[in-house]
Amino acid sequence: MREMKQIVKHLVLKAFAFLFRDDGPKVVYYHDVGTSYTDMGTPIELLKAHVACARRMGFSFVSRLEDLNAPKKLLMCFDDGFRGLWDEQDYFFREGISPTVFIAVDLVGQSGYLTWDEIRELQRHGFVFQSHTWSHRPLTDVPDEELPHELAEAREAIGVELGHDPDMLCFPCGMHSQKVVEAAKSAGYRKLFASYPGCVASDELLVPRNLVQNLTAADFAHVIHGALCPLRNRYVRQHVR
Ligand SMILES: [Zn+2]
Secondary structure (H helix, E strand, O other): OHHHHHHHHHHHHHHHHHHOOOOOOEEEEEOOEOOOOOOOOEOHHHHHHHHHHHHHOOOEEEOOHHHOOOOOEEEEEEEOOEOHHHHOHHHHHHHOOOOEEEEOHHHOOOOOEOOHHHHHHHHHOOOEEEEOOOOOOOHHHOOHHHHHHHHHHHHHHHHHHHOOOOOEEEOHHHOEOHHHHHHHHHOOOOEEEOOOOOOOOOOOOEEOOEEOOOOOHHHHHHHHOOOOHHHHHHHHHHHEO
16 A cells, blocks of 8 residues: 555656756755654665755755855755754755754754754854754644743743844744744744745745655656646645644
8 A cells, every 4th residue: 555655646746847847946855864753754874865856856955044045056944853863964064065964952952952062063064053943832722921021032942042033934844924924024934934835935924835845756856847846835725733
């Protein structure tokens, strides 16, 4: 059954990449490298295959969202700050890839997650760390009076630890609403990373992202050619209240 699903998924992605090809700039996102700390992790060999495949097709990885401004550019993101990034740091340095990592204040230093010292060390090597709120609760479940803690106070706390103002937010579990967007704006966030797929437009507050952590290299290739873009509304229905 699982194999059948894989085959169908592969065929759909292949067809969509062919029919709706869009090489516009994209964010691709993962949760971790390796599977020691979370079952959402991507084996290092698979990540290497994604990177090799992207480069073979003429795509390049940028380190800053601002540089995601032309076709065939990709920004690599990781959510949650799992420790696999620390274990595999040499791979990223060697490849010259500086991912953007979204961290939640409460999770830093917990078992399986990066510590502040490790985060600062990776930041020194070019990794970019941004906010994934304070507690990682889905923001659509957070009472109004606690939103400032999850948004503004998390931004401030991360800023104090890292010496830069994290003005980009990633919604935990992708969940958001118009109210959450407004609260994030008033908390000073400049860019809001969502969990629905698409290409990045530089003037938009919301940044779509394409989940690729479980994809074979062939399916990853289809996704960077825009195969998930036609499915955007399906993801929006799952994540936007
Ligand atoms: Zn998360």
